[in-house]
Amino acid sequence: MxxxxxxxxxxxxxxxxxxxxxxxxxxxxxxxxxxxxxxxxxxxxxxxxxxxxxxxxxxxxxxxxxxxxxxxxxxxxxxxxxxxxxxxxxxxxxxxxxxxxxxxxxxxxxxxxxxxxxxxxxxxxxxxxxxxxxxxxxxxxxxxxxxxxxxxxxxxxxxxxxxxxxxxxxxxxxxxxxxxxxxxxxxxxxxxxxxxxxxxxxxxxxxxxxxxxxxxxxxxxxxxxxxxxxxxxxxxxxxxxxxxxxxxxxxxxxxxxxxxxxxxxxxxxxxxxxxxxxxxxxxxxxxxxxxxxxxxxxxxxxxxxxxxxxxxxxxxxxxxxxxxxxxxxxxxxxxxxxxxxxxxxxxxxxxxxxxxxxxxxxxxxxxxxxxxxxxxxxxxxxxxxxxxxxxxxxxxxxxxxxxxxxxxxxxxxxxxxxxxxxxxxxxxxxxxxxxxxxxxxxxxxxxxxxxxxxxxxxxxxxxxxxxxxxxxxxxxxxYLTVTGRKKDILVTSAGKNVAPAPLEDWLRAHPLVSQCVVLGDRRPYVTALVTLDHEALAHWRRMRGKDHLALWELTRDEELLGVVQRAVDDANRLVARAESIRAFRVLTTEFSEASGHLTPSLKLKRRAVLRDFAREIEEMYGDRGTL
The missing domain is CATH 3.40.50.12780 (ANL, N-terminal domain)
Structure with a gap:
């Protein structure tokens, strides 16, 4: 007993x-x-x-x-x-x-x-x-x-x-x-x-x-x-x-x-x-x-x-x-x-x-x-x-x-x-x-x-x-503060160490953002892939009369991109300039367990994201120079 x-x-x-x-x-x-x-x-x-x-x-x-x-x-x-x-x-x-x-x-x-x-x-x-x-x-x-x-x-x-x-x-x-x-x-x-x-x-x-x-x-x-x-x-x-x-x-x-x-x-x-x-x-x-x-x-x-x-x-x-x-x-x-x-x-x-x-x-x-x-x-x-x-x-x-x-x-x-x-x-x-x-x-x-x-x-x-x-x-x-995972630390081509977790956590707190992956390992600057919360997005569309737009059109909509940009700007205030997100891409799909991008406990599978969205990642770096 x-x-x-x-x-x-x-x-x-x-x-x-x-x-x-x-x-x-x-x-x-x-x-x-x-x-x-x-x-x-x-x-x-x-x-x-x-x-x-x-x-x-x-x-x-x-x-x-x-x-x-x-x-x-x-x-x-x-x-x-x-x-x-x-x-x-x-x-x-x-x-x-x-x-x-x-x-x-x-x-x-x-x-x-x-x-x-x-x-x-x-x-x-x-x-x-x-x-x-x-x-x-x-x-x-x-x-x-x-x-x-x-x-x-x-x-x-x-x-x-x-x-x-x-x-x-x-x-x-x-x-x-x-x-x-x-x-x-x-x-x-x-x-x-x-x-x-x-x-x-x-x-x-x-x-x-x-x-x-x-x-x-x-x-x-x-x-x-x-x-x-x-x-x-x-x-x-x-x-x-x-x-x-x-x-x-x-x-x-x-x-x-x-x-x-x-x-x-x-x-x-x-x-x-x-x-x-x-x-x-x-x-x-x-x-x-x-x-x-x-x-x-x-x-x-x-x-x-x-x-x-x-x-x-x-x-x-x-x-x-x-x-x-x-x-x-x-x-x-x-x-x-x-x-x-x-x-x-x-x-x-x-x-x-x-x-x-x-x-x-x-x-x-x-x-x-x-x-x-x-x-x-x-x-x-x-x-x-x-x-x-x-x-x-x-x-x-x-x-x-x-x-x-x-x-x-x-x-x-x-x-x-x-x-x-x-x-x-x-x-x-x-x-x-x-x-x-x-x-x-x-x-x-x-x-x-x-x-x-x-x-x-x-x-x-x-x-x-x-x-x-x-x-x-x-x-x-x-009191303990956790700043990220060792294996997730990014090292830019300029040698700057970047912990992606604080930026990702801040962006995920925005109502329109479902998931965020911050990138930049061995790259000249930091970028991010952003997915949208479909329920919140549906509400946003109704309130702004944009129900007629397809999802792929919304991810290019200037008003929506402006909302995400302001969220990125807010997140960037957490870090130094060299650690800030310089470009982002809004994806048309959500990361999920079914898609293979999240574990059952909703943790990101970064390797799978890097693999499946390699084209989108390269586009963020391909024409931006070294900013």
């Missing part, structure tokens, strides 16, 4: 800093909770059911579209029954079970059921190609696979001849959960209890494969101890998020992929902390709005793309209603309020004026009770963080990787610092290497990359430090 996190600390833990040449080069923060020494994640549903069997653990949607609650006792019973079904089908302790589905109750149920049966789960993105799916199943040595629908089943079935170790394939839409329950009816309860008893904190819990921006994905072996260290310290640090005041129980709606470590970690943290959880399979369509209205979350987790869409949609709605100027004034007030440590009376009054007119509408669109958003996956940018803070929604920004079980740094709710990703998560150390690379160390850092030949993980280093490949700096208080 694992012990739940203790009550919150009354004072923040003081970080330990190491200075070299007057700069902070290393920061560590002591853990807020002791390490879990026995048990596993498989115990959590059983512990919750014993502690408070009638507590609401989940909100689910039935086939008729009605939402209902699942108690802690019901969830534990579901976990136990499905675990027995996995045992009945011959899966043994340590076997790998792949899960390929969107974000649903069944995903979380199977995750915990697999752990209760002593298995190791292997997430597969539901949008993965046949090759990606086969690689993950093959490399992990998965014995069983659960998919959501017939299309995914066909993807796996087409590769079965190359997967001799894959003995079982279940389809959720075909009643996989009920099939497992029925199969498990003949298995004694004590069998699952014995399986859980074999697990320790150091047992592998999951193999999470990286998105693979440059090559084949690698399996990150995460242990039960990695998850405990991550979620226990996060729950304690973010106590106002997971245990809001005023007697209001915490709730969240998960809509990011559980195949990604960010969503997965928060799902586990919610079960650990007793937070009510709802699931929405996608951020698109009415399902998300329906889930927000039904669950009425007190906090959400999101990637910057989602928060950008919320802001831009609200602004477009205001413009359509003839209230654009009002919205823009409210946005400016929110940003000023969000970055003020002690807002003056006049600013507080202005915020109070705009709250019912603008801010309350945004909170209402998110269910009406949201007080915090946990943002991760990519830098958010200070402008959006300040806006949401001023609108009454605190942004908790974090930074981490699959290899660190998600967050390695987190901005505390009571000490935000927009533009940074916060100080180290308690129990974590951050070091800035001589070349500016961010290194991480702590009990949440993974066991190593999976080695299919050895059937185990190979430790990543001897000293515990994990080099992230990211570049960053620490301020005097130990």
């Amino acid at each position: 694992s012990v739940a996190p203790a009550a919150p600390a009354s004072e923040p833990v003081e970080p330990r800093r190491t200075l070299i040449d007057g700069r902070v080069r290393e920061v560590s923060v002591p853990a807020l909770v002791p390490r879990v020494r026995r048990g596993s994640l498989a115990d959590l549903p059983y512990d919750n059911a014993r502690r408070d069997p009638e507590a609401v653990a989940f909100s689910r949607k039935d086939p008729e579209g009605r939402w209902y609650d699942v108690t802690a006792a019901r969830f534990a019973a579901d976990v136990h029954a499905v675990a027995k079904g996995l045992v009945a089908h011959g899966l043994r302790p340590g076997d790998r079970l792949a899960l390929m589905a969107r974000t649903t109750y069944e995903w979380t149920l199977l995750d915990f059921a697999a752990w209760a049966a002593g298995l190791v789960t292997v997430p597969v993105y539901p949008t993965s190609s046949a090759f990606q799916t086969r690689w993950i199943l093959q490399d992990s040595g998965a014995v069983g696979c659960v998919v959501e629908d017939a299309a995914q089943a066909r993807t796996v079935t087409a590769e079965r001849q190359r997967l001799p170790g894959l003995a079982h394939l279940w389809v959720l839409d075909a009643g996989a959960v009920d099939q497992l329950r029925r199969a498990g009816a003949r298995v004694a309860d004590e069998t699952v209890t014995a399986r859980r008893g074999l697990l320790t904190p150091e047992t592998f819990a999951t193999l999470v494969y990286t998105s693979g921006t440059t090559g084949r994905p690698k399996g990150c072996a995460l242990t039960h101890a990695n998850f405990f260290a991550e979620v226990d310290n996060a729950v304690r640090l973010l106590h106002p998020v997971f245990v809001p005041g005023g007697g209001e129980p915490a709730a969240t709606l998960l809509f990011l992929p559980l195949s990604h470590v960010f969503g997965r970690m928060v799902a586990v943290a919610c079960v650990r902390a007793g937070v009510r959880v709802g699931h929405a399979p996608s951020v698109e369509g009415g399902g998300l709005l329906d889930g927000l209205a039904a669950v009425r979350p007190t906090f959400l987790l999101a990637i910057p793309y989602v928060l950008e869409k919320v802001f831009h949609t609200a602004r477009a709605t205001a413009e359509r209603d003839g209230r654009a100027a009002l919205f823009d004034r409210a946005a400016r007030v929110a940003r000023r309020y969000g970055r003020a440590t002690a807002p003056p009376l006049t600013l507080r009054a202005a915020r109070a004026l705009y709250d019912p007119l603008v801010y309350r509408r945004i909170r209402g669109a998110l269910g009406g009770r949201v007080r915090y958003v946990i943002s991760g996956g990519a830098p958010l940018g200070s402008r959006l963080a300040e806006f949401f803070a001023g609108a009454g929604i605190g942004v908790v920004e974090g930074y981490g990787l699959t290899e660190t079980t998600a967050a390695a740094t987190v901005t505390p709710p009571d000490r935000p610092r927009p533009g940074t990703v916060g100080p180290p998560l308690p129990g974590t150390a951050v070091r800035i290497a001589d070349d500016g690379e961010v290194w991480l160390k702590g009990p949440h850092v993974f066991a190593g990359y999976w080695d299919a030949q050895r059937g185990t993980a190979v430790p990543h280093t001897d000293d515990g430090w994990f080099p992230t490949g990211d570049l960053g700096s620490l301020d005097e208080d130990g």
